[in-house]
Amino acid sequence: MRVCLVQLEVNLAQPLAERVAQACETVRSCAGADLVVLPELWPQGAWAYREWEQTAEPLDGPTVAALAQAAKDAGVMLHGGSVVERAGDDLFNTSVLLGPHGDLRAIYRKIHRFGFAEGEAAVMTAGDEFLTVTGGELTMGVATCYDLRFPELFRRLTEAGAQMFVIASSWPERRLEHWRLLTRARAVENLAYVVAADACGEHHGVRQAGHSVVIDPWGEVVAEAGTEPTVIDVEIDPARVEQVRADFPALRDRRL
Template identity: 50%
Template structure:
């Protein structure tokens, strides 16, 4: 299978409509690929908190409509990054959308781990509760978003749910590029999956994005990595590689579950 990460430039001067038009054009240009991926919150800007209420939309909103059409026209599975979703109760979520080749929404994941501590996403958005995987014609995809990379238990849950590829749209800041590069390789290696991590570039909300979108295989080898400009990273993946790696180095078989530290006992 062939996968492409579209590392969009997301700048404060862009409108959501302009970004949708540009993203749709780039997706349509990937006809012949199997999977295309966009970054996190690229319509509103992941750090532009003041735009979230204005640009929030439903799962049948303008971004979903445009991305569904782009997936259908290109004949690709499209992970449309994430949007600011407003549910029927008015709660905002950072939600990833996965469309099939016919443009049907097949996966919807609400980000579980919200960044910001006591500000931003952590206070303005609700948190998801569900682990989400989707079966495709080339393998089982697990869904995660940006800050989720710092929480290995989610990725182990995706593994247990059958994931062979995990897609991570992001708006990772340039100041922590080293963490991005380390965590993407680590999550792929420890779960023995393909990991496709699509970051944004540009500056919005005062935050410069790291770029360096990357595709990592189940051995932890980087198969493709972008720089810091708007570009497309494409890699040919053999999903059967996942089963081979898990067979040749069966570390997942040796997991020991239910380990608890004894209360009140310490060892020097």
């Protein structure tokens, strides 16, 4: 199964239409992949919450339409990162999963909002449904950035059949070691792949961590990016999930 993680630099000084066009061209360059993943809130900026009211789009808006066309052109399943979605009076941090014909397969509205009493936690409405979806030869559980700190979500995804966790993120550089620790922990404790695309660069004074990563079900790093814009393009073995779970059947021994 071929997976491409697109580590984008979020430059809010660049017009949105140009950034969308560049991201879509990168998606097209991944033609032939089974899954392509973009970072969290790359169109509007994960730290530009004061502008979200003006920059939010409905899911039938131009950004998702452009992503759908890129997925169709490349013939890939595309996790479009996430966008600031306007739905009625509410704003959501919403991930879209698009099929290789540009069809909208599923959406995930981020459950855990970051910021405590500020930022995302103050401006956005929390999602209340977790998501698993079949992608390639594996069942994927979908999560977004801050969700990574809540292991109960990943255990519920595992119980629902997830063999791989797909995570879009805009994780800050100052907490890079938490990113590395938590991505590996979610893989190890659930004996599942972790495929996590992070943003890079800086916006609103917040430096992004980069270090997008693919981790196998034994917790071994398959590939990891640095801090520059890049594409991680790797082959993973879907059979490894069941192999590891059979060789080390820890999930079978759960009591709580």
